Amino acid sequence: MATWSAPGKVFLFGEHAVVYGKPGIAMAIRPRVYVTVRHSKRPLSVSSPYIQSCFTEMGVTGSVYINSQIPSSSGLGSSAAVTVATLCAINDEFQLEKTREEIADMAFAIEKKVQKGRASPTDTTVSSYGGIVLITGTSRRRLPPVNLHLVIGDTLVSHSTSQMVEQVAEMKKQHPEIINPVIDAIEGVTMSAIHHLNNQKELGRYMDMNHGLLDALGVGHPALSRLVLTARMAGAFGAKLTGAGGGGCMIAICPKALKHRVAKAIEGHNARALVTGIDTEGARKEKNV
Numbered sequence: 001m002a003t004w005s006a007p008g009k010v011f012l013f014g015e016h017a018v019v020y021g022k023p024g025i026a027m028a029i030r031p032r033v034y035v036t037v038r039h040s041k042r043p044l045s046v047s048s049p050y051i052q053s054c055f056t057e058m059g060v061t062g063s064v065y066i067n068s069q070i071p072s073s074s075g076l077g078s079s080a081a082v083t084v085a086t087l088c089a090i091n092d093e094f095q096l097e098k099t100r101e102e103i104a105d106m107a108f109a110i111e112k113k114v115q116k117g118r119a120s121p122t123d124t125t126v127s128s129y130g131g132i133v134l135i136t137g138t139s140r141r142r143l144p145p146v147n148l149h150l151v152i153g154d155t156l157v158s159h160s161t162s163q164m165v166e167q168v169a170e171m172k173k174q175h176p177e178i179i180n181p182v183i184d185a186i187e188g189v190t191m192s193a194i195h196h197l198n199n200q201k202e203l204g205r206y207m208d209m210n211h212g213l214l215d216a217l218g219v220g221h222p223a224l225s226r227l228v229l230t231a232r233m234a235g236a237f238g239a240k241l242t243g244a245g246g247g248g249c250m251i252a253i254c255p256k257a258l259k260h261r262v263a264k265a266i267e268g269h270n271a272r273a274l275v276t277g278i279d280t281e282g283a284r285k286e287k288n289v
């Protein structure tokens, strides 16, 4: 029996622009997914296509137990974390000796297959390695970790990443003269933010700018705007939607002393709040329970 865990993720900067080859910054966060795999001759019967694909790709049969602390379908990378942790647990249980890089690549291939070609390597990279990752096109570079005080607000409004990506593509086609400069401006914000990762106040200002630009791309939502404003009014340094938008989650970067106040303010608006921070470890082996 082998148990492994992997973290979720948030986009700090650059979502949507990354689809057009611009840089994006994502960070691994605490809640994790825990996966236990055990040898078994019986064929696996699970409804998750991600887990099914992990066993098929690794060429083994076994049983699996999942304990996820990451809310699913909220843009916090739960499917990538499940995939990475399952591959690592299979690798360990069956002594397949795959490297972390091979696992990250396999996890991306599985996400891509299950999501019918619509996946970026962001989630699986961040979940595999942890910390902060700069993504540009197909290249991924780890940035030095910093201790940010984040509050995530989940609007509980369901959204579809592929639909939001398509919507931006359509806007870009219809109004290239407006949308292209917005995407370039997001790139500007991301590139500037890289140099201020240690300055939370400054990062907050960049988050505010990034949120305005995402709104201009049409991926905002009244519930997101409400939480973003609420967080700022409660003392956050800055706040923005995170991930695909149109619902899902926002993040706020806060002074340490105010993070619980910001979370409480968010919860006052029919939303779920999560006080979190960086997870510098990616996938890791856990004690069997």
Ligand code: PMV
Pocket (backbone or CB within 6 Å): 011, 014, 015, 016, 017, 018, 019, 074, 075, 076, 077, 119, 120, 122, 123, 161, 165, 242, 243, 244, 245
């Ligand atoms: O829905 P999420 O959090 O996985 O974020 C999607 C981010 C996009 O840039 C919109 C798409 C992508 O694949 O990078």
